[in-house]
Amino acid sequence: MWDTVMTSRQQQRVILIGAGMAGLMAAAVLADQFADVIIIEKDDLPRTPQVRKGGPQGAHVHTFLGYAVEAMEDFLPGIMAELYAAGAVQIRRNKDIWFDDAAGPTPIRDAGILTPSVTRPLLEHVTRQRVLALLNVSIKEATRFTQFCTDGNNDVSGVKVQTGDNGMEIDSDLVVDCSGRATTLPRWLVDHSYGDAERPELGIGMSYTSGLFRPPPDLAGDTWACLMLAIPPNTRAAYLTPVYGELWLATMYGRGGDMAPREAEGFVEWTKGLAHPIIHEKLNRAEPVSDFRSYKIPKGFWLRYDQMDRFPRG
Incomplete structure (x- = not known):
């Protein structure tokens, strides 16, 4: 299924929902495959390493395994x-x-x-700085994902987001849901007859x-x-x-x-x-x-x- 998605569409833009470690590392991987990588994050991200609302386990121990380092x-x-x-x-x-x-x-x-x-806030802070230093990666913070957009075939063609009082649609070739336990995807799949x-x-x-x-x-x-x-x-x-x-x-x-x-x-x-x-x-x-x-x-x-x-x- 993944190969079909990647080879049948022009790889211009990918959107990632969530700026936790899953979203950041997915952005690092996909930056070599897409011209434009956009991360959507509901939190107003701290400028220094701090526990944030969207990372509820951030105050607790996080440990690395050897393969994670590699x-x-x-x-x-x-x-x-x-x-x-x-x-x-x-x-x-x-x-x-x-x-x-x-x-x-x-x-x-x-x-x-x-x-x-390392603490989770420091890990995210350093990783986020590195990922956002990639020229084709950007982030829309304090921006809430509201729903997936679809094309005529009921396939995903982008997202709708809300920043303050302003809503907008962003088209994309691929959307990656890295929102963890907050995901709305299961309900969306039912609503769209999947x-x-x-x-x-x-x-x-x-x-x-x-x-x-x-x-x-x-x-x-x-x-x-x-x-x-x-x-x-x-x-x-x-x-x-x-x-x-x-x-x-x-x-x-x-x-x-x-x-x-x-x-x-x-x-x-x-x-x-x-x-x-x-x-x-x-x-x-x-x-x-x-x-x-x-x-x-x-x-x-x-x-x-x-x-x-x-x-x-x-």
Whole structure:
């Protein structure tokens, strides 16, 4: 289906809905294929790394796998060096990071994989600057996508957007929906007689609470990180990792309503319930330096567009 779209239309313009990491990296990929790449973003984007409304998980730990590093470097050469220069901390997998899972603590060994420990706001900020530096990529921020436009065959031919009180239509050869859980595509497919996308769901009852801490002087500059999983019947998990070269970002994960408090004393006390005391011991010596934020995910779902009998071109 993708090959048909790309070869049967003149590749002049592509529109991406959403300026999160999916939208930014899709723009980096498609900039080589289209003359004009436009990103539509409903947020008024911050000019410095800050948590934004459209990235509700932005205050919590985001980690890289080795293939993510390779992919970003392939499409945006030098991006890792820029992240490190901006404050990301280099983590040597399985040497700097300590895992505790169902098998117990993972042996410390160098897996030869270097990944950045970085906050989501800083990651988006640096990536957005790189992508928007591409001459054929532009962004319309504080602009709300309202609906897909169609041609005479009921295929997608562009989008309608709203900026303040002003609405407009933008024609395109391809539209990529990177709006995540906010997507309106399933409803649009039904309304335009394409049918329902199968949607398997899994109840996970997950909550996150996160905050920044300043480590004690003897641990300042330490690249040590720790991922601790919730092994049933335990409902608590945690990730503690260095960011900005001088702070720790601590995210506590709870299942089934077991959510860490959003005040410092209760947050640290909650960590006593983790499978191993090491995170509690470290945070008990550290100084909280930010507000604490929470985010809940009651269930995960998968929209199976790939299994639909019909799907619109464009």
